[in-house]
Amino acid sequence: MKDSMKPVSPLDTSSIPCTINGSEINLNVPPAKRLLSVLRDDLAMTGTKRSCDIGRCGACMVMVDGVPVNSCLTMAYQCTGKSITTIEGISASGMDPIQRAFLQEGGFQCGYCTPGMIISVKALLDHNPDPSALEIEEALSGNICRCTGYGGIKRAVQKAIEWRKEAYESITD
Amino acid sequence: MLLNRQGSGARWRNRPDGPDKVMGKLAYLTDMTAPDMLIGRVLRSPHPHARITAIRTEKAEELDGVHAVITHKDVPGLNRYGIAQPDQPVLCEDRVRYVGDAVAAVAADTLEIAEQALRLIEVDYELLPIVEDAEYALTDDAPQLHTQGNLLHRKDFKRGDVAVGFDSCAHVVEETYYTPRQMHTYMETEGGLFIFGEDGRLTVYAPTQHGFMDRMQLARILAIPQSEIRIVSSPIGGSFGGKDELNVQPYGALLARVTNRPVKFHNSRWESVRAGLKRHPMKITMKTGVDGNGRLIAHQVRIIADTGPYATLGAEVLNFAVEHVIGPYQYQHLDVDGFSVYTNNGMSGEFRGFGGNQAIFALEGQFDRLAEKLGMDPWELRLLNMRKPEDLGPFDQPIASTEGAKQVSDAMTSSTLWQERGKSNTAEDEQAEPWTRTGIGAAFTMHGAGLGFGIPDPGGGRLTLARDGKIEAVFSYEEFGQGLIASLEQMLIEQFGFAAEDIRIIIGDSDVVPDGGSTTASRATSMMWKSLQNLRPLFEEAVLGKAAEHIQLPAKQLRFGEGGIYRIDGGSDALTDKCLITYPDLAALCGEPVSCTTQFNFPVSATDKVGAHFLYTYSAVAVKVEVNQLTGRVRVLHQYHAVAAGPVINPQGFLGQIEGGSSIALGFALTEDAVMSGGQYVTKNLDTYLVPTIAEHRGTIDVQPIEELPESDNYGPRGIGEVGSVTLAPAIAAAIYDAVGIRVTKLPIDPELLQAESFDTLLDKAVTRE
Numbered sequence: 001m002k003d004s005m006k007p008v009s010p011l012d013t014s015s016i017p018c019t020i021n022g023s024e025i026n027l028n029v030p031p032a033k034r035l036l037s038v039l040r041d042d043l044a045m046t047g048t049k050r051s052c053d054i055g056r057c058g059a060c061m062v063m064v065d066g067v068p069v070n071s072c073l074t075m076a077y078q079c080t081g082k083s084i085t086t087i088e089g090i091s092a093s094g095m096d097p098i099q100r101a102f103l104q105e106g107g108f109q110c111g112y113c114t115p116g117m118i119i120s121v122k123a124l125l126d127h128n129p130d131p132s133a134l135e136i137e138e139a140l141s142g143n144i145c146r147c148t149g150y151g152g153i154k155r156a157v158q159k160a161i162e163w164r165k166e167a168y169e170s171i172t173d
Numbered sequence: 174m175l176l177n178r179q180g181s182g183a184r185w186r187n188r189p190d191g192p193d194k195v196m197g198k199l200a201y202l203t204d205m206t207a208p209d210m211l212i213g214r215v216l217r218s219p220h221p222h223a224r225i226t227a228i229r230t231e232k233a234e235e236l237d238g239v240h241a242v243i244t245h246k247d248v249p250g251l252n253r254y255g256i257a258q259p260d261q262p263v264l265c266e267d268r269v270r271y272v273g274d275a276v277a278a279v280a281a282d283t284l285e286i287a288e289q290a291l292r293l294i295e296v297d298y299e300l301l302p303i304v305e306d307a308e309y310a311l312t313d314d315a316p317q318l319h320t321q322g323n324l325l326h327r328k329d330f331k332r333g334d335v336a337v338g339f340d341s342c343a344h345v346v347e348e349t350y351y352t353p354r355q356m357h358t359y360m361e362t363e364g365g366l367f368i369f370g371e372d373g374r375l376t377v378y379a380p381t382q383h384g385f386m387d388r389m390q391l392a393r394i395l396a397i398p399q400s401e402i403r404i405v406s407s408p409i410g411g412s413f414g415g416k417d418e419l420n421v422q423p424y425g426a427l428l429a430r431v432t433n434r435p436v437k438f439h440n441s442r443w444e445s446v447r448a449g450l451k452r453h454p455m456k457i458t459m460k461t462g463v464d465g466n467g468r469l470i471a472h473q474v475r476i477i478a479d480t481g482p483y484a485t486l487g488a489e490v491l492n493f494a495v496e497h498v499i500g501p502y503q504y505q506h507l508d509v510d511g512f513s514v515y516t517n518n519g520m521s522g523e524f525r526g527f528g529g530n531q532a533i534f535a536l537e538g539q540f541d542r543l544a545e546k547l548g549m550d551p552w553e554l555r556l557l558n559m560r561k562p563e564d565l566g567p568f569d570q571p572i573a574s575t576e577g578a579k580q581v582s583d584a585m586t587s588s589t590l591w592q593e594r595g596k597s598n599t600a601e602d603e604q605a606e607p608w609t610r611t612g613i614g615a616a617f618t619m620h621g622a623g624l625g626f627g628i629p630d631p632g633g634g635r636l637t638l639a640r641d642g643k644i645e646a647v648f649s650y651e652e653f654g655q656g657l658i659a660s661l662e663q664m665l666i667e668q669f670g671f672a673a674e675d676i677r678i679i680i681g682d683s684d685v686v687p688d689g690g691s692t693t694a695s696r697a698t699s700m701m702w703k704s705l706q707n708l709r710p711l712f713e714e715a716v717l718g719k720a721a722e723h724i725q726l727p728a729k730q731l732r733f734g735e736g737g738i739y740r741i742d743g744g745s746d747a748l749t750d751k752c753l754i755t756y757p758d759l760a761a762l763c764g765e766p767v768s769c770t771t772q773f774n775f776p777v778s779a780t781d782k783v784g785a786h787f788l789y790t791y792s793a794v795a796v797k798v799e800v801n802q803l804t805g806r807v808r809v810l811h812q813y814h815a816v817a818a819g820p821v822i823n824p825q826g827f828l829g830q831i832e833g834g835s836s837i838a839l840g841f842a843l844t845e846d847a848v849m850s851g852g853q854y855v856t857k858n859l860d861t862y863l864v865p866t867i868a869e870h871r872g873t874i875d876v877q878p879i880e881e882l883p884e885s886d887n888y889g890p891r892g893i894g895e896v897g898s899v900t901l902a903p904a905i906a907a908a909i910y911d912a913v914g915i916r917v918t919k920l921p922i923d924p925e926l927l928q929a930e931s932f933d934t935l936l937d938k939a940v941t942r943e
Contacts, residue, residue, distance in 0.1 A: 011285070046204035047197025049410070051360045052442045056859040059360055087197030099195040103187050105178065106825040109833060110654025111194030112360040112410030118195065133871075141866045144859065146358050146411050147654045148829055149836030150870040155178070 018079040020045075021089030031077035036060045038076055039086060047087035047115045051144075058143030061116035062086045068123035070142075087115035090122060097167070098122055098160040107156030109147030117143045121157055129164060176831075176876045181824035188659040188825070189673070190408065190652065201410050202378045203364035207435035210366070211240055211280040213428050214287040214438075215421070216294050217448060218269035218276055221305070221517035221852025222316070223298035225267050230277060233293040238286035241431040242294065244277045248427065250396030254419045256386060260319070261483035261520075263394055263423045269298070270318055270482035271517055272853055273448035280428040280436050303852045307479040307514040308456070318482065318515045325480050326488035326513040328495045328784075330568060335460075338471025338506030342462030344546040350459070350535035351919040353846035354479075355452035355837075357524055358864050359653075361410020363449065364439035367425035375402045375426055379438075380409035382417040382651055383691035384683045394423050395430065402426075407681030409653035413837070414523035415450050416653070417693055418485045442858050450522035451847050453478040453490055453513070457498065457535040467547050469558045472504045472539075476511035476532075478521070485522040487513045489628070492784030493621065494528030499567035500536050501578050501619035501791075502558045517852040523693065525834065529620050529899045530841060534920065537616040537903035541910065551907065555617055556582060562883075566789075567619075570626070570780035573888055577791035577817035578619065580879045584815035585615060585793035588875070591813070593797070594911070601810065608803045608935045611810065614907025615795040618900040621786030622695040622892035623775040628784070630775035631690040632700035636712045637768040638719075642757025643677040644669075648704070649689040650697040651681055655894055656826035657692070661701050663823050668705055669712075672735035675756055687770060695790065695892020696775055698822055702889040707771040715767050716759070723762050724753050776888055790891045791817040794835075794900040797872075798908040803935055805924025807843055807909060810872045812901065817879040818891040827893055831876045834897020840865045842902040843921050 016027040020043070029038050036053075039045045039062070048071055051059035055070040062071045063085040064078075090096050098121050101107065108114040117140065124131060124139040131139065136157055145153060178185045193199040230242040245252055245264040252266070253259040265274050277294050281287035304310045310323040317323055339345060365379025375395070381387045384404035392399040409416065421438040429436045440448070460473040476494055480487035491513040498509055544551035559578050566572035585591055594613040605611065624630040637645040646665055652658050658678050665671050679685060689700060714728070720738045721728040732741045737755035760766075778787040795813040800806075814831050821827045844863040848855040856862040882888075906917040915927060929935050 040204075044206070046200065049201075049360070050203075050439065051362065052859045054442070054858050054860055057360065091196040091198065095192065095196060102195045103191045106188070106829055108191070108194050108654075109656065109829055110360065110409065110411040111190070111199055112201065112654075114194050115197035118197075137868045137871070141868045144358075144360065144864055144866060146360055146413070146837075146864060147833045149832035149834075149839075149865075149874070150867045151832040151874055152825075152829060153867065154870075 016076050016080050018081060019083040021085060021092060027076055029076045031075065033076045035062070035071040035074040035076060035079060039071060045086055045088050049112055049115060058116040058120060059113050061119040061143065063119055063123050066123065066126060068120050087118060090118060096122070097163045098125065101156040101159040101163065105156040105159055106152040107148065108152070113143060113145045117145065117153060121160060125160065125164060130161060176821070176824055176828045176878050184824050186659065186663060186825065188656060189662050190658050199408060201361055201408055202366065202380055203361055203439045205366045205378055206437065207366060207368060210435035210437050211282065211428070211432060212284045212287045213278060213280050213425055213436045214291055215275045215424050216277040216291045218272055218274040220269060220298055220300060221272050222301040222303040223269050224301060225265060225269065225276065225296060226299055227297040228277060229295040233279060233290040236286065236290050236293060238282040239279060239290045240434065241280045241428055242277060242290065243427055243431060247431060248394060251393045254390050254394065254423060255484050256418055257486055257488060258484045271519060273520060275424065278424040278428055280432050303517040305516060305518055305849070305852055307477045307516055310514045310516050311512065318517070323515045324512060325484055325515055326491050328492050328511045330495055330499065330509045331507060332504070332569065333506035335471040335473045335506040335508040339462050341464070342470045343465040344543060345460060345462040346539055346542040346546065347460045348538060348542060348918060350457045350538060352455050352531040352534060353841065353920050354454045354519065354849065355524065355841050355845050356446065356847045356862055357413040357415030357450065359411030359413060359415055362440040362442055362445040363416065363420040365421060365425060366435060366437050367429040368435040369429050369433060373401065375429065376405065377402065377422055377426060378405045379422050379425065380412065380416045380653065381406045382412055382653070382693050384649060384651065384681065385688045386691065387419060387422055388683050390419055391422060391426050395426055404683040405681060407652040409651060412653040413525040414693065417523050417691070418450060420449065446847065446857055447854055450485065450520050450524065452524040453480060453487070453521040453528065453531065455494065455531040457531060459535055459539050461539040461543060463543055463547065467549055467554050467557050469502060469504045471506040474498045474509040478511065478513045479516050479518055480513045481516060481518050481520040483520060485520065487521060489784065490523065490528040492625065494532040496567045496621060496784060496786065497529045497532035498536050500533065501560045501617065503560055503564065518849050519847065519854065525837060526895050526899045527694065529895065530838070530902065533616070533618050533899050534902045538906060541907050542916065552586060552615060566778065566785060568780065568782040568785040570778040570782055570785040572778060572786065573788050573886065575817065575882060575886065577789065580817045580881070581791045581793040581815040582617070584877050584879060585795050585813060588795055588813045590797060590811050591615060591795045605799065609799050609801050610912040611797060611799045612908040612910065612912025613795060613797045614904045614911050615793060616900050616903035616907060618792045618896060619789045620896045620899055622699065622788045622790060623786060624694050625784040625786050626777050626780050626782060630777065631688065631772065632703060632775055633687055633689040633770065633772040634701065634704040634708070635687050635768060635770045636708045637766050638716050638756065638760055638763065639677065639766050640760055642755065642760040644671055644675050644756065645677045645679055647679045647686050648701060649680070649686040650701065651692040655830060656823060657697055660698050660823040660826055664702060664705055668709065670733045670735065675736060695894040698890050699888070699892060700775065702822065703773065704771050706889065707773065708769050711769040715769055719763050719767060720754055720759055723759065788888055788891055790893060790896045792896045792900050794904045796901060796904040796908050798905055798912060800909055800912045800927050802913065802927065802929035805927040807905065807922060807927065808871065809839060809905065812872060812874045813877070814874065814897065815877045815879060816893060816896060818893045818896070819882050820880045820890050821878045822890050827878060828876055830893045831897035832874050834895065835874060835901045836865050836870065837898045838901035839869060841920060842905045846921050
């Protein structure tokens with residue numbers, strides 16, 4: 001029997017090369033392990049939050065090659081060769097304008113959904129710097145916030161769009 | 174003036190806990206780990222009602238990596254918990270009464286091993302007939318779930334004779350209202366870390382709304398003195414009442430004790446759904462009569478609340494509902510009879526609004542129906558029967574007299590949104606699809622704060638000039654997102670003159686905070702405000718007195734300021750108005766910390782009616798909805814909330830509480846229901862349990878705080894934590910009627926009810942777009 005045909009125990013580990021927040025790393029984990037668990041339990045990066053485990057609430061969102069994904073639905077092997085950005089990565093060089101906008105506008109209360117929400121906003125604005133209200137709605141409808149009623153979040157996103165525009169204009173002027 | 178960032182100026186502040194939250198750096202208690210820690214899991218009953226005939230744990234104990242398997246035999250103290258009356262088994266002995274009932278618990282090296290161990294525990298059940306309907310539960314035929322029967326609590330209130338009253342009514346409306354089993358859906362599920370230290374003391378790191386209550390309950394379960402338990406309880410990823418009662422703490426504590434290793438719990442969402450509290454589903458039948466002019470004559474109400482298998486605060490929630498089905502209106506004859514009933518459904522308990530949400534949906538619905546019979550404007554009918562400031566409260570108890578009712582009514586009726594009522598062809602309406610209809614409705618709330626008469630309701634806190642010169646504010650209230658730390662900091666800055674950097678806030682640690690009661694019932698801001706009012710003269714005397722000794726000036730010429738002590742008459746000139754001594758320098762000179770403490774009780778009515786409140790928050794809400802007659806779906810377009818709650822302590826927090834509360838009300842009205850069938854949850858996670866997303870929040874929300882209180886009123890800010898969550902649902906129901914002429918009696922609103930009967934005609938319109 002070829003090696004690849006052998007049955008694999010779900011707990012057998014393999015080496016998975018990827019980049020997390022700019023650092024190259026070899027993950028030695030079971031290939032089917034949830035990325036959420038790899039981040040929180042193996043790497044002690046707890047900024048990514050666990051909530052529904054079924055990809056509905058967005059608390060565990062990270063970016064994989066710039067695309068927002070639910071890390072609870074992402075298996076470790078799917079990260080092979082990919083670049084993963086977590087909330088820790090966004091915060092690494094100080095407060096991002098999106099984070100500052102959330103802080104100033106009160107776009108959070110308990111804060112548990114906030115890392116995932118920031119990831120979704122960042123992924124949106126990186127691809128679409130001037131989204132319509134509908135595009136914002138679509139981009140954030142996978143992120144549940146139970147505290148704010150989304151008022152502060154909508155104001156924060158608008159503020160972040162403004163700031164990023166100003167920053168862009170000041171560079172291009 | 175509407176509440177927003179621009180209008181709030183410098184009073185709109187960044188939250189002190191904000192930077193760590195937006196950067197993902199805040200460690201929640203479920204993020205914590207410890208060296209050598211084990212993972213804990215609970216085995217829960219698969220059956221809603223069964224007798225346990227045997228529990229065999231040997232196979233699970235033999236599994237490699239399992240360190241403990243515990244059952245009821247391993248509970249050294251009281252094998253029960255419950256805030257008001259402990260009737261819920263920590264670990265069931267011989268009977269299970271719902272699908273969340275705990276039978277055994279396991280601590281293992283990994284989650285996978287713990288879950289495998291649960292599968293190896295053998296429990297023999299003998300199934301018992303279930304009670305899934307609360308009214309059936311009250312019949313003689315129903316299986317009895319407890320030795321005292323199926324009635325947890327009955328609460329009634331009578332005035333006059335309703336039979337006589339109804340005889341003289343010109344119009345009577347009878348209706349039955351149903352409300353859903355709403356889930357708190359805090360984003361952080363239950364969990365925590367449990368560690369016995371080398372000194373033999375237990376430290377519990379687990380979210381709760383009342384650390385001292387958890388300490389008392391855990392001491393009772395473990396049979397150890399309370400002094401041997403430390404509860405660390407903040408920060409918390411949302412609670413809304415749901416983490417007020419114990420959840421995983423007993424299992425974490427017991428397993429940590431048996432294994433002498435740290436034990437971590439973090440519930441899956443499904444575990445949280447099956448075991449956790451929900452809002453009481455209620456069936457509320459109302460018969461309300463008026464004379465020909467619209468004066469209320471008689472009001473008869475019967476409330477059946479499905480409290481599930483055990484008590485927690487089911488009795489107290491019912492008391493609150495009974496008070497709030499009476500509300501702010503004046504009746505000649507009243508007959509309210511409420512029953513909180515045990516069933517084999519999920520646990521019901523405390524949830525933001527605390528029985529007010531269900532009561533007010535029903536009560537306000539009666540006014541809309543009566544107004545129609547009278548040919549009167551529904552708001553006019555409310556005003557005609559509205560309490561006056563000097564009137565007694567719902568239970569005929571004295572209450573703090575304010576103009577709140579009139580103030581919110583005046584504000585709401587002069588809002589642009591309400592003014593739009595009856596006028597068609599707004600720009601928005603013209604753009605609407607032909608199969609949509611819009612309507613505007615409003616509702617009123619008078620919501621009690623504090624625990625009410627007859628329940629211990631302590632408040633208090635401590636201010637200290639610490640050794641390092643920080644001003645320490647020490648309180649037992651818990652931060653679960655509402656912004657309590659921010660409000661406390663803002664009060665210390667605005668009332669005392671400190672700078673943010675001077676302050677250190679300490680909460681959520683039972684070893685260091687004084688017991689100031691629970692963080693529930695919209696009471697924490699009121700209690701912190703009152704504490705600071707009491708502490709200010711004491712702290713001035715103590716600290717300014719110390720300062721006076723060192724700087725040769727009388728204490729009465731000194732004041733607190735940013736960074737240190739200043740002269741009162743220092744003037745505005747920066748040269749003369751300088752800091753005389755910094756807080757760190759003063760602290761160094763003092764040697765010992767300078768501390769002042771206050772203890773008091775939440776203001777209570779001079780009454781003998783258990784649960785009757787003294788302080789109320791008033792709100793009037795107008796809402797515009799769009800009903801899609803093809804899909805039956807309702808979209809909320811605009812909301813206006815007038816809230817009379819005294820001074821706004823923290824504008825960002827106030828706005829957030831009303832916006833956030835109204836979102837929970839939106840879900841209550843339109844989409845949320847933890848559906849049960851045969852005692853089993855049908856909705857197990859957020860794919861079928863639908864909380865509002867950003868897409869359901871397309872509309873604007875205007876919040877108008879009314880801060881004015883009578884001059885003699887010294888109770889300060891009223892609670893705003895709950896009021897935002899109670900008024901929206903009946904306003905939506907009124908707006909739907911305005912739009913399509915259909916009365917809603919059951920929440921969440923079934924879209925089928927609102928789909929147009931002449932579906933084909935609408936479909937033609939949809940196709941031809943005419």
